[in-house]
Amino acid sequence: MKAKITLILLTALFLSCKQSKKTPLISEVRTETPVTPELKITPIEHASTVIVYGDTSIFLDPTGDALKYQSFKSPDFIVITDIHGDHLSLETLKALDLSETTIIAPLAVAEKLPKGLQVKTINNGEIQDFETFKIEAIPMYNLREEALKFHSKGRGNGYVFTFGDERVYFSGDTEDIPEMRALKNIDKAFVCMNLPYTMTVESAASAVLEFKPKEVFPYHFRGSNGFSDVEKFKTIVTEDNTNIKVTILDWYPKP
Numbered sequence: 306m307k308a309k310i311t312l313i314l315l316t317a318l319f320l321s322c323k324q325s326k327k328t329p330l331i332s333e334v335r336t337e338t339p340v341t342p343e344l345k346i347t348p349i350e351h352a353s354t355v356i357v358y359g360d361t362s363i364f365l366d367p368t369g370d371a372l373k374y375q376s377f378k379s380p381d382f383i384v385i386t387d388i389h390g391d392h393l394s395l396e397t398l399k400a401l402d403l404s405e406t407t408i409i410a411p412l413a414v415a416e417k418l419p420k421g422l423q424v425k426t427i428n429n430g431e432i433q434d435f436e437t438f439k440i441e442a443i444p445m446y447n448l449r450e451e452a453l454k455f456h457s458k459g460r461g462n463g464y465v466f467t468f469g470d471e472r473v474y475f476s477g478d479t480e481d482i483p484e485m486r487a488l489k490n491i492d493k494a495f496v497c498m499n500l501p502y503t504m505t506v507e508s509a510a511s512a513v514l515e516f517k518p519k520e521v522f523p524y525h526f527r528g529s530n531g532f533s534d535v536e537k538f539k540t541i542v543t544e545d546n547t548n549i550k551v552t553i554l555d556w557y558p559k560p
Contacts, residue, residue: 371400387461
């Protein structure tokens, strides 16, 4: 009888040890940390920009010679801010491979696009979610009486993109409007400054100092009388708030 009991106990002990080998302790369980996609923003010229987030390619306001885009893969998305020729170029769009592309644009732009393209209309204040990013349409318009003819409120969009935890703002053609000044939690801001069409460097700096992005990039700074003084813009911002990084990129490469 004792031998039988001993055998039963040894069997139970063996099964217990075998089971413990199959089930690792919680501290031994390996968990993989999700890989955050890389965000790369490349200036093309003036307002034209290429954004690559992981495997997603976005062309913002593509204009000019399509050869400038040949080093990038065909866009998954094209995002357009306004109807003017330095933002919307039907000739450039025609030269690009748009067979797998969704165009995101305000209604005024969508109405000018040829039939057969895949278009998602987005207007001021609207938010749309896509598989790898979110986009919010921000108003862009003029405030000065003499400039109201250039950009009326509601026609075009600035945009806030959300890529993972990073929020990126492109102002489009605008002055230092309340909607810009009210922005929150912007990591990268691309802010225009060119007269007579948008605003002065002083106005742009004033707005930036109010909404406080972590980093700001002056762009779209060629006006009717040449280039705006982006170094002056940098000085105004950094002397007032050293926490805002000002980065000047080459938006006007020499031919």
